[in-house]
Amino acid sequence: MARILDGKQIASELKENIALEIAKLKEQSIVPGLAVVLVGEDPASKVYVGHKEKACQALGIHSEVIRLAETITTQELLVQIKQLNQRSDIHGILVQLPLPQQLDEQRIIESVSPDKDVDGFHPINVGLLSLGRKTFVPCTPRGIMEMLKFSAIDVAGKHAVIIGRSNIVGKPLAALLLAQNATVTVCHSHTVNLAQVTKEADILIAAVGKGRFVTENMVKQGAIIIDVGINREGKKLVGDVDFDEVEQVASAITPVPGGVGPLTIMMLMANTIEAAKRRALCNKAK
Ligand code: NDP
Numbered sequence: 094m095a096r097i098l099d100g101k102q103i104a105s106e107l108k109e110n111i112a113l114e115i116a117k118l119k120e121q122s123i124v125p126g127l128a129v130v131l132v133g134e135d136p137a138s139k140v141y142v143g144h145k146e147k148a149c150q151a152l153g154i155h156s157e158v159i160r161l162a163e164t165i166t167t168q169e170l171l172v173q174i175k176q177l178n179q180r181s182d183i184h185g186i187l188v189q190l191p192l193p194q195q196l197d198e199q200r201i202i203e204s205v206s207p208d209k210d211v212d213g214f215h216p217i218n219v220g221l222l223s224l225g226r227k228t229f230v231p232c233t234p235r236g237i238m239e240m241l242k243f244s245a246i247d248v249a250g251k252h253a254v255i256i257g258r259s260n261i262v263g264k265p266l267a268a269l270l271l272a273q274n275a276t277v278t279v280c281h282s283h284t285v286n287l288a289q290v291t292k293e294a295d296i297l298i299a300a301v302g303k304g305r306f307v308t309e310n311m312v313k314q315g316a317i318i319i320d321v322g323i324n325r326e327g328k329k330l331v332g333d334v335d336f337d338e339v340e341q342v343a344s345a346i347t348p349v350p351g352g353v354g355p356l357t358i359m360m361l362m363a364n365t366i367e368a369a370k371r372r373a374l375c376n377k378a379k
Pocket residue numbers: 233256257258259260261262263280281282283284287300301302303321322323324353354357
């Protein structure tokens with residue numbers, strides 16, 4: 094039976110450190126502020142934004158949700174983001190994705206000030222990450238790295254296989270693992286003989302978006318399994334990994350829910366605090 098990597102537990106321990114950081118900032122009269130821009134009525138987005146709001150409230154981070162109509166134009170949304178960029182009480186800005194079809198997603202992502210880009214999606218921050226420089230790291234990959242570190246799993250020299258090459262998960266995670274000296278393979282929908290590749294993995298990360306996609310025959314005995322997927326099966330949430338099967342062969346595995354998800358939210362809090370600290374340093378330097 095595999096060791097369960099309990100994301101909830103790890104997130105609650107990290108929360109204590111984050112709370113200390115917030116207390117230190119408050120001693121300097123700085124209250125970290127996060128603005129979340131939510132466009133339209135996507136039910137999953139509403140749930141995620143609700144979780145983010147709750148986490149901010151629990152930690153004493155000022156949070157604002159800017160709720161905008163589904164029919165908003167790119168120009169109108171750009172005006173909203175410009176205003177948030179200019180506000181001194183808002184340190185972090187997150188635009189909840191996906192956006193409605195009519196909006197120019199890339200232009201909107203690029204309109205967020207790189208200094209407030211707590212999602213780490215701005216091309217400047219993406220570039221810095223790929224150069225191995227200090228920057229805002231996208232929350233899910235950062236959460237996965239924290240989880241591995243917290244669980245005393247050293248990635249150096251290990252073969253990490255990622256299924257999925259999205260800008261949100263797969264690509265930034267590959268950069269982070271590489272920076273920690275893992276040997277990294279990134280798979281996608283055109284990968285030939287996927288199971289043959291995934292069977293080579295010491296650490297297998299599934300970010301596919303297909304429920305129970307990774308089955309026992311795709312996993313090497315003793316592998317470490319990180320399941321990023323969140324898929325609905327009726328009322329139940331399941332990951333991209335067939336947990337019951339894969340648990341039998343893995344040495345460690347994340348559950349869904351309660352694995353990567355709680356860490357993603359905690360890393361958003363951490364990035365918001367980093368943004369507030371950056372601003373404080375800039376103000377001091379003036
Ligand atoms: P995307 O849809 O952007 O990317 C999915 C990736 O999987 C693509 O690279 C795609 O390949 C690849 N893929 C699809 N089918 C196959 C296949 N048959 N074989 C191999 N590769 C395949 O998803 P995201 O990265 O945004 O998210 C992935 C999952 O993680 C989703 O379930 C999402 O809900 C979840 N998620 C969870 C988070 C959390 O906090 N726990 C945060 C973010 C996401 P190609 O590029 O060729 O199309």
